[in-house]
Amino acid sequence: MAILTAFVPGPAGAKTFVYVSAATDGMIDAYAMDDKTGELTPTSKFDAGKMVMPMTVSPDKKHLYAIIRSQPYRVLSLAIDPATGGLKQDAVAALPDSMPYVSTDITGRLLFTSSYGGNKLAVLPINAEGLVVDGARQVIATGRNAHSIVNDRSGKYVFATNLGSDVILQFVLNPQTGMLEPNDPPSVKTTSGFGPRHIAISPDNKSVYVITELTGHVIHYTLDNAKGTLSEMESIASVPASAGLVPGIAPPSPLPFNAPLASAVQKAPTDTEPRIWAADIGITPDGKFLYTTERKTSTIALFSVASGTGKLTYITNFPTEKQPRGIRIDASGRFLIASGETSDKVAVYAIKQTDGTLTTVGRYPVDAGANWIEIISFP
Numbered sequence: 001m002a003i004l005t006a007f008v009p010g011p012a013g014a015k016t017f018v019y020v021s022a023a024t025d026g027m028i029d030a031y032a033m034d035d036k037t038g039e040l041t042p043t044s045k046f047d048a049g050k051m052v053m054p055m056t057v058s059p060d061k062k063h064l065y066a067i068i069r070s071q072p073y074r075v076l077s078l079a080i081d082p083a084t085g086g087l088k089q090d091a092v093a094a095l096p097d098s099m100p101y102v103s104t105d106i107t108g109r110l111l112f113t114s115s116y117g118g119n120k121l122a123v124l125p126i127n128a129e130g131l132v133v134d135g136a137r138q139v140i141a142t143g144r145n146a147h148s149i150v151n152d153r154s155g156k157y158v159f160a161t162n163l164g165s166d167v168i169l170q171f172v173l174n175p176q177t178g179m180l181e182p183n184d185p186p187s188v189k190t191t192s193g194f195g196p197r198h199i200a201i202s203p204d205n206k207s208v209y210v211i212t213e214l215t216g217h218v219i220h221y222t223l224d225n226a227k228g229t230l231s232e233m234e235s236i237a238s239v240p241a242s243a244g245l246v247p248g249i250a251p252p253s254p255l256p257f258n259a260p261l262a263s264a265v266q267k268a269p270t271d272t273e274p275r276i277w278a279a280d281i282g283i284t285p286d287g288k289f290l291y292t293t294e295r296k297t298s299t300i301a302l303f304s305v306a307s308g309t310g311k312l313t314y315i316t317n318f319p320t321e322k323q324p325r326g327i328r329i330d331a332s333g334r335f336l337i338a339s340g341e342t343s344d345k346v347a348v349y350a351i352k353q354t355d356g357t358l359t360t361v362g363r364y365p366v367d368a369g370a371n372w373i374e375i376i377s378f379p
Contacts, residue, residue: 017030019055021048021370026048027046027367031043032085035332038361044085051070056111057374058130061082073096075132077092093133095124101149105155108130110125111124120139121180123139123180145165148161150201152223161198163196164195190210193215196211197212197279206310208221209221209283211281211292213276216237216245219234245274245275279326282329283305283329284356285332300358302315302318315357321339321346321363337373345363348363
């Protein structure tokens with residue numbers, strides 16, 4: 001595992017770096033971002049291994065954790081050079097299954113992962129040097145198709161989606177043991193057939209938003225900060241009827257991730273009806289705008305978020321890279337980056353601060369199977 005190309009200097013004084021994992025080619029593409037314009041300059045490529053997919057950044061910004069979804073399943077701890085954005089592998093640890101999602105707790109001491117095919121969650125310790133070197137500390141069996149897992153902004157609570165079971169699991173994070181304990185109640189049910197996928201938590205920690213893969217809804221929950229429990233407030237469609245799509249269908253059984261896959265790029269539904277296939281969700285740092293992606297139509301949906309209540313209003317959809325798996329918003333809230341699993345480009349958009357509309361800044365080359373994006377800004 002090594003950096004394959006020498007660092008190419010980005011814009012003078014650039015301290016924002018963008019990383020895109022490309023599953024098919026097994027690369028993590030690195031870029032320097034111009035903080036004023038949002039333009040990207042390709043800088044280096046890190047050979048992570050086939051089916052490198054989800055990534056997350058440590059809270060102290062010293063490491064990028066990258067999950068490899070081909071056997072042997074593993075997580076890489078990659079040191080980030082704050083001057084160049086270059087990556088260097090410092091550690092590798094085994095995972096108990098193929099994991100399509102990874103995040104950390106807010107302290108940076110725990111790594112959370114979920115397994116879609118294995119119907120499980122796994123928690124791994126992060127040592128004092130910021131490295132993941134040991135296997136799972138805790139493995140939790142779930143309902144069908146565990147898909148994402150996130151810590152709330154207080155650090156007290158953890159939520160995980162089960163796409164195939166239409167539930168969101170609710171946990172309390174024990175600060176002494178670092179273990180997840182079921183909350184009361186241990187889960188909340190979504191509407192049947194929705195398929196909850198990814199989660200975004202509002203900056204004020206009062207709202208939790210879940211994008212549903214099979215219907216393209218954003219479910220808005222209020223978060224009880226005293227109890228760590230969710231209450232559904234509303235469910236808003238991100239896919240207009242004019243798109244001509246029908247709801248997707250959950251897989252009847254777990255995907256065989258213990259067998260070799262023909263491709264690291266997720267394939268679209270193959271039946272004759274055009275089905276909704278939503279993917280990612282993100283909210284601006286000021287909490288004013290929320291975005292989701294839909295892979296069948298290759299679009300990004302925009303919602304405005306009401307101050308105080310967090311209520312959503314659907315605004316419009318924008319075309320984007322083909323089969324958009326991942327989006328990320330930079331720390332300033334001025335730029336959104338989108339990747340397409342079957343596109344050879346990654347796109348940067350400027351976010352209009354008054355209404356959230358997107359304007360293309362540029363499209364930049366990326367390796368095959370682009371899916372996950374992380375953005376790191378240094379002072």
